[in-house]
Amino acid sequence: MSAIIFFIMAKFGPNISQMTLLILNLVMDLMIMIMLVFTFKPTIRGIKVLLRDVINKADKKEIIYVVIFKLLVALGGGKMLIDFLHLIDENFINSFMADMIIKVDGPIQYAISVVILCLLCPIIEELIFRNIIFKRISKKFNAYIGVIISSIVFATINIGNGIAGAFLFGIANCIIYTKYKNIFMPVLVNFSYNLLLVILVIPFFGNNANYILFSTRNAGISLLVAFLMFATGIFLFIKFFIKNKKYMNEYNIELRNNLEMNTI
Secondary structure, three states: OHHHHHHHHHHHHHHOOHHHHHHHHHHHHHHHHHHHHHHHOOOHHHHHHHHHHHHHHOOHHHHHHHHHHHHHHHHHHHHHHHHHHHHHOHHHHHHHHHHHOOOOOHHHHHHHHHHHHHHHHHHHHHHHHHHHHHHHHHHHOOHHHHHHHHHHHHHHHOOOOOHHHHHHHHHHHHHHHHHHOOOHHHHHHHHHHHHHHHHHHHHHHHHOHHHHOOOOOOHHHHHHHHHHHHHHHHHHHHHHHHHHHHHHHHHHHHHHHHHHHHHO
């Protein structure tokens, strides 16, 4: 969905209003949600069982940990790219960022953003990328190929200067899905990250967009800070992966056992 909006903004730039983009995004997300409901046909009882499982098993520290490393990698990686390009051509990157910044003006636009980011996107993304793409590729090949391909597609759809963070976030949510066997667990992680965006990032940058338009005078320092953020996020991700990769191995064993049972 982000890729479509990104293309529209790049194509039409200032000729299309932010309200139009938000409404377009909302309508497309609602259409996708309706299709997913018809595809999965969830029952109220089944949803209640999954939600009770989330309440009983959710690890707040783990959720915060994943949100932090995703934020560090996304912001750090994005800032590195912007700062590096800024050192090469200041006018180009300033013009590009001015066109691409998403401004949320007024309570109505903010409310629509909250609905999209906190209610629709987490459910849609996790159902498509974890419950469909990851599971199907894992069954055909193995869990590691499934996590890599689904995360690459996830990062591509969430195109932007935070694409590296989206890729690692996809891997983390695949691991969380295999760990808890409950799609609402990665949905909760996705929701938590987006909630942070609508509480802190969107209000901040909506009124202070010039903070991300760096001048050549401070771009070098900003690049260093961005690298440290990015490196810290990568380090935290590696620790998370090493600690939880056993769940991927268990999922692979489970897939092989199911395959052997089906061939008997």
